[in-house]
Amino acid sequence: MSTLDSTEAEGVDVNPYRVGLYLALGVLLLFFLAPIETGIVTSFKTPDAVSTTSPLVPSIQGFTLQNYANAVQQLARGMVNSLLYAVPATILSALFGSFAAYGLTLTDWRGQVGVLLLFVAGIFIPYQAVLVPLTQFFSILGLSKLAIWSLLGIDNAYAGIVELIITHTAYGIPICTILFRSYYKGMSEEMLESARLEGATVRRAYRRIVFPLSTPMFAVVLIYQFTQIWNDLLFALVLVQAESSAAAPVTLILAGLGASQSGTIFGLRMAGAFVAALPTLAVYILFGEEFAEGVAT
Secondary structure (H helix, E strand, C coil): CHHHHHHHHHHHCCCHHHHHHHHHHHHHHHHHHHHHHHHHHHHCECHHHHHHCCCCCCCCCCECCHHHHHHHHHHHHHHHHHHHHHHHHHHHHHHHHHHHHHHHHCCCCCCHHHHHHHHHHHHCCCHHHHHHHHHHHHHHHCHHHCHHHHHHCCCHHHHHHHHHHHHHHHHHHHHHHHHHHHHHCCCCHHHHHHHHHCCCCHHHHHHHHHHHHCHHHHHHHHHHHHHHHHHCCHHHHHHCCCCCCCCCCHHHHHHCCCEECCEECHHHHHHHHHHHCHHHHHHHHHCHHHHHHHHHC
16 A cells, blocks of 8 residues: 555656746747737738737627638739749759759769868858849849740740749759758668669669659758748849739738738738748648658658
8 A cells, every 4th residue: 555655646746847847838839829829810800900909819890801802812913923933943952952962972073072062151141142143143144035935925024933933943952952961971872882883873873762762851852942932032022123013922912912001901911921821831731741751860
């Protein structure tokens, strides 16, 4: 009986450290979720309800779905434009990053370290530092005046989408290369050596062995790159400039959503923010399992 009593007593004991830890985590959870809850509540309120009720408190009388209907209508063009450059730029930067990482990690050649340092340096170049050279580059290149647009029957206004594809692809290659390189460093060298002994070329070894085994890291890179590109506003603001442009992405339109002479319609703006976030959420859901596997490795 004494042993049983002591066991029950030990089960009832409360660890003050653990209690304090859970309380701190609970407070932090509420702190980080409060803005999301406020945004969701506000997105379902009419302008009058927003001004007369607390941001954290739902309003039954001021409840409306019109904000989401208006947000979808006004953001539809921008979301299509964002997909037109975010998807190709994400895929291209991931592929080029994988190619570069393969050449810098699983092959040996002279000058490899110097090239790797250039990729590392590319990660630390801030967006603001390349804005002027970037605009000058596309101005000199005259990408918006290429005859191919007229041959394809595409309005020259959509040249901004091509510029954004090139910019985000080039800017994403360094970070994708480093991510893939960290993954390839853990790959079995004996397996690749066996492939070489059997006569496999560098290209065939990548296509038959390295690429199929890179699925988890591709999920990580695709999620990371798509999120970064989709949420970018700075490059869109510099290259496309106006939300009225035919090539305006969703972030550019969202920046002015709900603005009027009478004030900002916060319900519409919050609804637009959640609508614009749906593609990134869908990407996380689709590649969530592979993403977890890639991060774990």
